[in-house]
Amino acid sequence: MADTLAGLRRSAGIALLATRMNVRSHLVHPGEVLLANVGALVQAVSGTAVLMLALSASGTVHGWTLAQWAVLTGFTMVARALWNAVFYGTLDIPDMVRTGELDHYLVRPASPLALILFSKVDTDVWIEIVIGTGLLAGALHLSGADVSGPVLAFIPPALAGSALVFAAMHLAVTALSFWLRQDAMLSMLIWRLDSFAQLPMSFYPVWLTAVFSTVVPFAFVGYYPCLYILGMTDSPFVWALPLVGALLFALAVLLWRRGIDRYSSTGS
Numbered sequence: 428m429a430d431t432l433a434g435l436r437r438s439a440g441i442a443l444l445a446t447r448m449n450v451r452s453h454l455v456h457p458g459e460v461l462l463a464n465v466g467a468l469v470q471a472v473s474g475t476a477v478l479m480l481a482l483s484a485s486g487t488v489h490g491w492t493l494a495q496w497a498v499l500t501g502f503t504m505v506a507r508a509l510w511n512a513v514f515y516g517t518l519d520i521p522d523m524v525r526t527g528e529l530d531h532y533l534v535r536p537a538s539p540l541a542l543i544l545f546s547k548v549d550t551d552v553w554i555e556i557v558i559g560t561g562l563l564a565g566a567l568h569l570s571g572a573d574v575s576g577p578v579l580a581f582i583p584p585a586l587a588g589s590a591l592v593f594a595a596m597h598l599a600v601t602a603l604s605f606w607l608r609q610d611a612m613l614s615m616l617i618w619r620l621d622s623f624a625q626l627p628m629s630f631y632p633v634w635l636t637a638v639f640s641t642v643v644p645f646a647f648v649g650y651y652p653c654l655y656i657l658g659m660t661d662s663p664f665v666w667a668l669p670l671v672g673a674l675l676f677a678l679a680v681l682l683w684r685r686g687i688d689r690y691s692s693t694g695s
Contacts, residue, residue, distance in 0.1 A: 439659075440534070440612040441589065445663050451628040454517050468568050471676065479578050490629060491506070491627050491629065492568040492570065494566050494570035494571075495566075495570050495572075495627075495653075495657055496626075497562055497566030497569070497570075497628065498563060498566040498567055498570055498572070498633055498653055498657060499625060499626075499627060499649050499650065499653045500559075500562060500566075500625050501560070501561075501563030501564075501565075501566055502559070502560030502563050502582075502585075502586070502652065502653055503559075503589070503625045503648055503649035504555055504558065504559030504562065504563075504587070504625075504651050505555070505560055505563060505586055506589035506590045506592075506593065506648055506649065507554055507555070507593055507621060507624075507648075508552050508553075508555035508556045508559060508592075509556070509586060509587070509589075509590035510590040510591075510593035510594050510597075511552045511555070512552045512553075512556075513544060513590075513594070514544060514590075514593070514597065515547050515552075516543045516544050516545070516546045516547035517543060517544065517555065517594070517597055517601050518597065518601065519543070519547065520545075520598075520601035520602065520604055521529060521541075521601055521604035524604040524690070525604070525606060527692050529692075530688065530692055531641055532546075533687075533690075539687065540680070540683060567656070568673050569659060572656065572657045572658050572668070578655070578656055581652075581655060581656065581665070581666070582656065584669040585652040585656075585668060585669055587669060587672070588647075588668055588669030588671060588672035588673065589648045589649060589652060589654075590672065591648065591671060591672030591673055591675065591676040592644055592645075592647050592648050592671065592676075593621070593648060593673055594620040594672075594676050594679070595672065595675035595676040595678065595679040596617055596643065596675075596679075597617060598679040598680070598682075599678070599679040599682050600617050602679065602682045602683040602685075602686045603682075603686075604686075605685075605686030605687070605689055606686070606689075617643075620643070620645070621637065621645075624646075624648040624649050624650070625649065627650055628640075628650045628668045639690070644671070644675065647668060647671050647672065647675075651665065651668055652665065652668055674677035
């Protein structure tokens with residue numbers, strides 16, 4: 428047990444050191460960091476405005492008002508940003524496998540996955556967190572939902588669980604590169620499909636809702652948590668939703684480890 432804890436502390440220390448080095452490398456060119464943040468701000472604001480304007484033209488759609496959809500959009504935006512803040516580096520796994528760059532992580536005295544997680548920092552992710560949090564808070568007020576103590580206590584673990592759902596999907600897809608070798612397009616497809624999580628499942632046909640609740644679990648990112656936040660359900664099972672993200676991520680890590688076991692490098 429003591430050896431395990433010591434190993435975890437060593438891996439965490441090395442990973443955090445890699446993060447600091449990565450951040451410093453970005454700050455060598457502060458102008459680029461500033462432009463990236465301005466671009467992220469414009470994209471986040473314009474994207475949110477377009478979504479809200481689209482729904483406002485129709486008032487209520489499939490039982491969801493503008494304010495309720497804004498709650499879902501804000502919640503999902505924050506969850507995705509939290510995933511982006513920690514797990515962004517996993518998107519490079521297919522390229523690492525194809526080029527053999529993964530070898531550099533396998534010979535270091537730390538968990539390869541932990542090093543990959545901390546090897547890449549998105550310096551403009553805080554923009555999405557701030558805007559998403561503001562949108563979530565403002566929309567909750569306008570929606571008329573009963574923001575009680577239990578609801579407020581539910582939101583942080585629900586966001587963490589939703590971020591892990593994103594992480595699980597992307598890690599599982601990128602881990603397939605150990606078998607497929609050319610799954611970069613599949614990873615990009617999941618990246619593009621992330622926006623489906625910002626729509627209520629009632630917008631989709633029944634069969635697609637079933638897909639988003641099982642095979643590609645976007646429904647667990649925002650829709651199911653927001654049903655409770657908005658007072659659309661009082662089921663006690665919603666408190667198990669954060670555990671879904673943890674379970675899915677654990678399964679994705681198992682897939683990653685299976686891939687590592689069969690990894691044979693490029694031979695170059």
